[in-house]
Amino acid sequence: MRSIKTKLFSLGMAASMLLALGGCAMSTPANVGSIGGVEIPAGVYLLAQYNSYNTASGLADLATGETANDVKTVLKAQCTGTINGEEVTTDGADYISQLTTHAIEYYAAVEKEFDELGGVLDDAATAEAANSADSLWNSNGDLYTANGISKSTVKTYLLNAQKAKAILNLTYGADGTSPVTEAEYTDYVNNDCYYVETVQFPLVNYSSYSLATDDQKSQIEDIAAQCLAELNEQATAETASNSALYTAAMNYVPQAMSAMGSTIESAQAVYYAGSKLYTPDDLSSFGGDGYNNLTDPLDEIPLGTWTTIDLGTTLLVARRIDPLKTYTVDQLNSMYDMLTSMKSDEIQDKLYADGAALEHNLDSSAINTYSASKIKKTVSK
Known part of the structure; x- marks a missing residue:
């Protein structure tokens, strides 16, 4: 028979484990690490993953009767699509993982370059992001909430998109680091x-x-x-x-x-x-x-x-x-925003490449916590 001391020790260990497990259940990582020194908030990761799931579900080879809302099925299905300019064929889980990483690399590159260029969003850009966040939340707020995504995260993601637009102007605009010349505009038009x-x-x-x-x-x-x-x-x-x-x-x-x-x-x-x-x-x-x-x-x-x-x-x-x-x-550029049509793909490709080249310090444990298997596509009301 074990001593009272041994029993008490065992009970203490069990209590400690329960408390530890309880702590894990009650709290989740606030971020999933960093890329290039830019912290990736958990909400941003979840939104990137949710968007990646929606892309993958549209590419998944589903059998008759299977739908994009069946998360387990999509994760196992074969997906063929383009990531970083290359055709990728893999299972849904891996496709989502690759696409999510691609998205947060872009997010980090935008944040980093915007700061390095001394960028400041004007009121119009900030208001546009806020209005778009309101609209998305009104239509999808319940679903976002079910997936751990807050309205502030949606706005953060949209502000990142506005920063990418600003980088375009800060780089190729009239006062940018490499402004497009009138001759280049003329050649583009002609x-x-x-x-x-x-x-x-x-x-x-x-x-x-x-x-x-x-x-x-x-x-x-x-x-x-x-x-x-x-x-x-x-x-x-x-x-x-x-x-x-x-x-x-x-x-x-x-x-x-x-x-x-x-x-x-x-x-x-x-x-x-x-x-x-x-x-x-x-x-x-x-x-x-x-x-x-x-x-x-x-x-x-x-x-x-x-x-x-x-x-x-x-x-x-x-x-x-x-x-x-x-x-x-100048008149044509004002009427049709030729800068965007000329250079948006180029700046986007550059930002994706820059993000992929940045040092990755991602927390695999945190990422596993936010597994794509936990994605919800329907909300009970």
Whole structure:
């Protein structure tokens, strides 16, 4: 028989273990370590992981009946996607882990570089982050809370995005460390963008949400041909043709709407005319794989010549012109934020690379505490 002293010692040890276990249950790590000396708050890690899960669940090879909300299934499923410019095929758990690490590396790089550049967010950027946080919280607050993510964390994450925008300007803006030159902007406009003037003729009846019949489309094509002929007479200058463009829209768009069984006032028809600088990102939405529905027809005719382009749900009367014959580089940059379209991918790639190269002092124990297996995709109400 054991002595009373031994029994008391055993009871004391058991009590100590219970207290220790109780302490673990009641508290969780405030951060998961640091990258490049930048502390990664637990909430930021959880939000990055939650976002990574949503990405992975959309890539997961799920069987019939399995859904993106089934966390255990997604973690085991094969996922194929792109991380850091490379195609990755692995199980969901590993994919989420890699993508989460990629995200917090970016977060750290942004925080570090923003401070090194002496960045300060203006009131507009701070307000935008706060408003976006309010909106996200109103729609997803219960789900965020269930996953250990606070509203302040959402705002912190959004402020980090604003800092990334600021880094773009602090680097490539007019007063940045490596400002984009006027010659670079000019080359971008001339060789990568299309400035297009259009009159749009809808081939959809938005009252009944029905496509134009063959007869209706034939009538609209005839009306568009009349519009084309008028513009080829009235809008031939190399500069922007705003007045002639809007007049043509007022004359012909109501006729096209009538052919579709709809009515529109002439004053409203001007909204179907316009001009825009299409950046490479904009143009990519019109097709790929060797053919672009917008640019290829424009490339077949001389600059400044009007043509018709069938986009399926819209028939365009359009032409491409050189915007620098109407606007200065500064004016175009103000109108279209060319700096972002030119350099955002470049600065993003740099920040990802910088983050990956920073010294990692991550706490594996803390990361294990916040395992992706604990993610919740539904909330009971």
